[in-house]
Amino acid sequence: MRVMVLVKATEDSERGLPSPEDMSVMLEAMGKYNQELIEAGVMLSGDGLQPSSAGKRVAFDGPSRAVIDGPFAETRELVAGYWIWEVKDMDEAVAWVKRCPNPMPGPSEIEIRPFYEMVDFGEMTPEAKQIHDEIREKLAGH
Structure with missing residues (x-):
């Protein structure tokens, strides 16, 4: 089962990087934790994201598109x-998250969400199956 584990943003993370001392301690603890995940064959990928002030959103309404510059409200809803x-x-995912060092200087939350797998969508047309098989092959060779 593949899951995405989301570190929720906080007011601290939205302000940007912590002090060099705090950053060093956090990076060391997270580095050790990531090593454990990799050695256990659990971690496929992962990374930190810059504050929402560095981001953009694209809002869709039918054929129209609107670009919204960050920062975004509702910090607790950000990743x-x-x-x-x-x-x-x-x-197993919950057990691993419970072992995680606190990813923020203060209170924080981590959310776990399972991915849909192609079998979850039921029968596909041969054309749709071919397209998705080709995409998976290209990504695997990337």
């Missing part, structure tokens, strides 16, 4: 970082 993990089930 500050992520991992993609391969786990046997949600219980």
Whole structure:
């Protein structure tokens, strides 16, 4: 089962990088944790994200598109970082998250969301299956 593990943003993360001392301690703790994830064969990828002030959103309404510059309101709804993990089930993902160092200087939350797999969508037309098989092959060779 693949899951996306989302580190939720906080007011601290939206302000940008912490002090060099705090950053050093956090990077060391997270580095050790990531090593454990990799050695266990759980971590497929992951990274931190810059504050929403560096981002943009594109809003869709039918054929029209509108670009919205960050920062974005509702900090608790934003994502500050992520991992993609391969786990046997949600219980294993929760157990790994419980072992995670606090990713923020203060209170924080981590959300775990399973990915849809192609089988979840049921039968596909041969054309749709071919397109998605080709995409997977290209990504695997990337």
